[in-house]
Structures are given as structure tokens and as C-alpha cells.
Amino acid sequence: MPGGLAAQTVSTVAAPAVYTVEPGDTVSSIAQRFGISTASVLALNGLSWKSTIFPGQVLVLTTAPVKTTGTPAPTTSGGRYSIVKGDTLSAIAARFGVSTQSILDANGLTWTSIVYPGQTIVIPGRVPAAVPPPAPVVGLAADAPLDPPASTTPIAGAAAAEASAPPSVAATVATMAIAERPVLPVEPRRSAPAPSAPSGGSGARPPSGGTITPLTAEMREHATTIIQVGRQLGVPEYGIVIALATAMQESSLRNLSWGDRDSVGLFQQRPSSGWGTAADLQVPSHAARLFYEGRTGYTRGLLDIPGWQNMTLTRAAQAVQISAYPDYYAKWEASAWAWYFELT
Known part of the structure; x- marks a missing residue:
């Protein structure tokens, strides 16, 4: 008409x-x-x-x-x-x-x-149909479009920038305004075995519930490094769990060459805050050692925090990281315990 x-x-x-x-x-x-x-x-x-x-x-x-x-x-x-x-x-x-x-x-x-x-x-009185279980593929948030992943590396948004990306991509991301930078992946829903309670302080007890994020090949490699460095230094298992949860919150267990302001690496440590050079902070074993021991005269590590063994995970992590979001570490505690027991 x-x-x-x-x-x-x-x-x-x-x-x-x-x-x-x-x-x-x-x-x-x-x-x-x-x-x-x-x-x-x-x-x-x-x-x-x-x-x-x-x-x-x-x-x-x-x-x-x-x-x-x-x-x-x-x-x-x-x-x-x-x-x-x-x-x-x-x-x-x-x-x-x-x-x-x-x-x-x-x-x-x-x-x-x-x-x-x-x-x-x-099962309340029913019989299941023969349906094969779904393949575990890491994706994005509920209302973010999903594209077929090219690898097992988590996708961090439509403009994802991986640590292995060419230098030109990392450089481009580093020059972007913070609000425009790609966001890290949100927590996937996955279940895994609940670890048994270890010995240790009052803070060193695995949570009784919570969803578990599956490890990709890249995440597994870096989690293994964090565990190995912690064991070499004699860090109790609760301290290693704190490190795993911290790295997951900071970088999704990826060795990033970019971050908030000058933050880089697994723990998003900042050269301007005294953690060291950007190149050194992108060596996963070195970054993990710094998280545990700090850099003498410049930064404190977890083992420098008095009474960290009896702190909650998020409080202990915040004492090292001094994050703008101090409560965000807690959501990874169940996953961190599961990863620790899976990899040890």
C-alpha cells in the first residue's frame, strides 16, 4: 500500500x-x-x-x-x-x-x-535416550556471537588478541584505550572432581561447590609452570592454588604481551610498579617466581605477606596484586584447587 x-x-x-x-x-x-x-x-x-x-x-x-x-x-x-x-x-x-x-x-x-x-x-523415574555427550569446546558469553575456534585457545571476544599474536597486533592493542581493549573470556560452565581438603591454615580448604573451568593446552602449560615453580620454592599447596587463581583472573592463564596500562604476562605485572622489565615479565617461570617471592626492594610476593596462610584466597591474592577489583579472585578458587589436583 x-x-x-x-x-x-x-x-x-x-x-x-x-x-x-x-x-x-x-x-x-x-x-x-x-x-x-x-x-x-x-x-x-x-x-x-x-x-x-x-x-x-x-x-x-x-x-x-x-x-x-x-x-x-x-x-x-x-x-x-x-x-x-x-x-x-x-x-x-x-x-x-x-x-x-x-x-x-x-x-x-x-x-x-x-x-x-x-x-x-x-534419576526420578525416567530412562535416557542414547544421546552422545557434547564435545567440550570453549566459547564466549551468552550473548556474544560464537565463531568456530581455530584452536583450543580461549576466544576473548570478536577482536581477540592472543599472547602468540604477531607483534603488530599486540602493539595495536597496547595503544588502544582501556575501555576499547578486548575483554578476557568469562567463566565457562564445567564440572570436575571436588578435591579433598588438604592440611594447612584455616584459609587452606577447597570450597565445597562451584563450577570448574576446563584447561586448554595453553592454560595447562602455564598452570604446570606455576605449580612447578611453587614446588621448587617449597610453597605450600594453598599458596600454589592462590597463584593459579590469580593468574586465571589476571590473564586467563595466558602469557599476554599487553594489558591494563603497562601490565603484561601471566600475572599482569607492571614494569612501572617495579616488577621488572616487560620482557622478563613475559617469561612464565620468572613471573611465577615473582608472584611468590616478589622483587627485593621493589615489590612484595605472596611469601612476604604476614599470615597469608590463614587469609582467604582473594585477600591473599589482593595483598600481592593490589588490584582495582580485589574480590574477583575468589570466583576461581574451586577451579584452582581442581587444576592443582589434576596436575599433581
Whole structure:
């Protein structure tokens, strides 16, 4: 009609009970595709607006039971299910056609509880379909577009800049305004074995719950270096865990050649604050040693902090790092303990 606005019809299809995330998906785009609200998808999967989704991850989209064909795979005796690598509670719930909350209630779990391969959980009266577990691929935040990763290195936004990037890229990032620099990846959702409590001060106890971030090859290499240096110096395991959590918060366990102002390396140590030269701070073993011992006459290391063994992880890390965000280290404590026990 002349002068009128053409009506635009948004095509949607009926939402399946579960959906496997594909490269390029975001929570909001998935919700729009199936004509449901983003908030409902987040709620059904126990996600927040800042949560991470991964290619291959299975999301629950409705509370309807999952339709299966053929002979379903039986549970173990007594209606139990043994968790395998790649499982999530929401995906298990979808396979059995029950709600995630009912599984949590039946097993005395909460949304922050840790589950791990080999653990047996009670399924409230259902039998799962034979669905292979999703492949663990690291992605981005819920509403950041996902591109197929070229390697196992975490993606840090659409303009990701890796420590291994050509010097020209690192130089470009270093000249950018802080607010415009690429952000580091947010915490992926992954479960892993809960470590046993070690001996030590009142602060040296693994948390009873929390999600665990999986280690990529690059992260594993740097975590191993931090552990080895700590052991060479005789640092107690709690001190090594503090170092792992600190490096994860500061650099996502990547040896960055850029950062806030002149910060570089695993621990984002600043030459202008007396930590040393930028080149030295990008040697992972040297950066780890500085975190533990400090630089005499210039900076304090963890072992220089009186009573650090009895401090909370975030307080001990902050005493060394003097960060603008002193409470952010705590969210990596569960992961740091898991990494320590995995690599030792």
C-alpha cells in the first residue's frame, strides 16, 4: 500500500525440548529462533546473563519430555545414572525428560554443586535416550556471537588478541584505550572432581561447590609452570592454588604481551610498579617466581605477606596484586584447587 509500512513476519519453529549449540549461536538468537524468551532459556539451564555457552553444549528449551525412538539406554540399578565426561545436569535432565531441579532435589545438590565423571546420581523415574555427550569446546558469553575456534585457545571476544599474536597486533592493542581493549573470556560452565581438603591454615580448604573451568593446552602449560615453580620454592599447596587463581583472573592463564596500562604476562605485572622489565615479565617461570617471592626492594610476593596462610584466597591474592577489583579472585578458587589436583 503506498505510503504504508510493509508488515514483516518473523518466522519461528516450535521449540524442541533440547537444542545443541552451534558455532555462531547466542542464547538470545536461539530464543528468537524458537519464539521463546531469552530469560526462560537462561532459567531452564541455570544460566545468568553473563554465563557461557559452547558449540556442542545441549540446552533445555522446554519442560516437555524428550521424545525418543528405539530402545532407550537403561539406567543403572535403582534408577541411577553414572555421569560421563561431557555431561551436564541440564542435559541429563533433558535426556530423561525431567526437570533439572528435580535431579538437584533428588540428589541433595544445588545449582553450584560439583559433579564429575563416574559419579552416580538418582534419576526420578525416567530412562535416557542414547544421546552422545557434547564435545567440550570453549566459547564466549551468552550473548556474544560464537565463531568456530581455530584452536583450543580461549576466544576473548570478536577482536581477540592472543599472547602468540604477531607483534603488530599486540602493539595495536597496547595503544588502544582501556575501555576499547578486548575483554578476557568469562567463566565457562564445567564440572570436575571436588578435591579433598588438604592440611594447612584455616584459609587452606577447597570450597565445597562451584563450577570448574576446563584447561586448554595453553592454560595447562602455564598452570604446570606455576605449580612447578611453587614446588621448587617449597610453597605450600594453598599458596600454589592462590597463584593459579590469580593468574586465571589476571590473564586467563595466558602469557599476554599487553594489558591494563603497562601490565603484561601471566600475572599482569607492571614494569612501572617495579616488577621488572616487560620482557622478563613475559617469561612464565620468572613471573611465577615473582608472584611468590616478589622483587627485593621493589615489590612484595605472596611469601612476604604476614599470615597469608590463614587469609582467604582473594585477600591473599589482593595483598600481592593490589588490584582495582580485589574480590574477583575468589570466583576461581574451586577451579584452582581442581587444576592443582589434576596436575599433581
